[in-house]
Amino acid sequence: MSNIGFIGLGNMGGPMVKNLVEAGHSVAVYDINNEAVIRAASYGGIAKADAIGTTESADVVITMLPAGEHVKSVYLENDNLIEHVNSDCLLVDCSTIDVLTAREVIARAKESDLEMIDAPVSGGVGGAEAATLTFMCGGTDSAFDKAEPVLKVMGKNIFHAGTAGSGQAAKVCNNLMLGIEMIAVSEGFVLADKLGLDKQKLWDIASTATSQCWAMTNYCPVPGPVPSSPANRDYQAGFTIAMMLKDLKLSQEAAKNNGAFTPLAALATDLYESFASTNQNDGLDFSSIIKLIENQ
Numbered sequence: 001m002s003n004i005g006f007i008g009l010g011n012m013g014g015p016m017v018k019n020l021v022e023a024g025h026s027v028a029v030y031d032i033n034n035e036a037v038i039r040a041a042s043y044g045g046i047a048k049a050d051a052i053g054t055t056e057s058a059d060v061v062i063t064m065l066p067a068g069e070h071v072k073s074v075y076l077e078n079d080n081l082i083e084h085v086n087s088d089c090l091l092v093d094c095s096t097i098d099v100l101t102a103r104e105v106i107a108r109a110k111e112s113d114l115e116m117i118d119a120p121v122s123g124g125v126g127g128a129e130a131a132t133l134t135f136m137c138g139g140t141d142s143a144f145d146k147a148e149p150v151l152k153v154m155g156k157n158i159f160h161a162g163t164a165g166s167g168q169a170a171k172v173c174n175n176l177m178l179g180i181e182m183i184a185v186s187e188g189f190v191l192a193d194k195l196g197l198d199k200q201k202l203w204d205i206a207s208t209a210t211s212q213c214w215a216m217t218n219y220c221p222v223p224g225p226v227p228s229s230p231a232n233r234d235y236q237a238g239f240t241i242a243m244m245l246k247d248l249k250l251s252q253e254a255a256k257n258n259g260a261f262t263p264l265a266a267l268a269t270d271l272y273e274s275f276a277s278t279n280q281n282d283g284l285d286f287s288s289i290i291k292l293i294e295n296q
Helices: 013-022 034-042 068-075 099-111 124-130 141-154 166-194 199-206 241-258 263-276 286-294
Strands: 003-007 026-030 060-063 090-093 115-118 133-138 155-162
Touching: 003 013, 013 026, 013 034, 013 124, 013 141, 026 034, 060 068, 060 141, 068 090, 068 099, 090 099, 090 141, 099 115, 099 166, 115 141, 115 166, 124 133, 133 141, 133 166, 141 155, 155 166, 166 199, 166 241, 166 263, 166 286, 241 263, 241 286, 263 286
Parallel strands: 003 026, 003 060, 060 090, 090 115, 133 155
Antiparallel strands: 115 133
């Protein structure tokens, strides 16, 4: 089994560490939130006082951080991990960040003769806990081949999307589509209610018709039709409004930088941002966007 350093123990990182420990890996852990470190240590993580401490004897270092600035800080700036890891250590960044930063960090790692992939995830907290995440990976064939066995401990679907940054590209495109789809499903159910159509009847029909999509069949934004959806738990988050807004903003940054026309994503970004800015809605599940549609 591998010696793994894991940095970033939030809602996603914590459960990922737990799955690695349960699979028999030795996992050194760090987070700026000491409570998260204590929690990870309670199920077998080896607590370290700083990010550099996780690199000692590490075969693999995994990061799960909030944004590109944090990834650059850990790998290139304040912690400068690429100067501290072993020469044969594999670097895996599972954060969701902008494509340009992912490519910059991987290029700098390559200059230090280190292999690295970007490997953002889809599946939310539930997927992290159940080890059913989807990993979208960018990097060389060699780096991906080395990372895949470790990623399989934490996920169900492991894809090599292409060269450096391709994982981030896949993630941002996926969540652009998902954000739009959730708004579309919400509009359909709100209109159905106005027309006097029972929500279960709409779900029974639409889930087998041409409007069928994951946002409806797995994450239906109204209570009832899908018992496991957050709508039945007062929109307790699996994937928050804030997280969706972050990804949509990344999509708009990518669209601007690459000359892509994304009018629906632009409108979706505005809608999620408007909803996030009121009544602390940013911590609700992203399917709660239906509340904005209902109240207009």
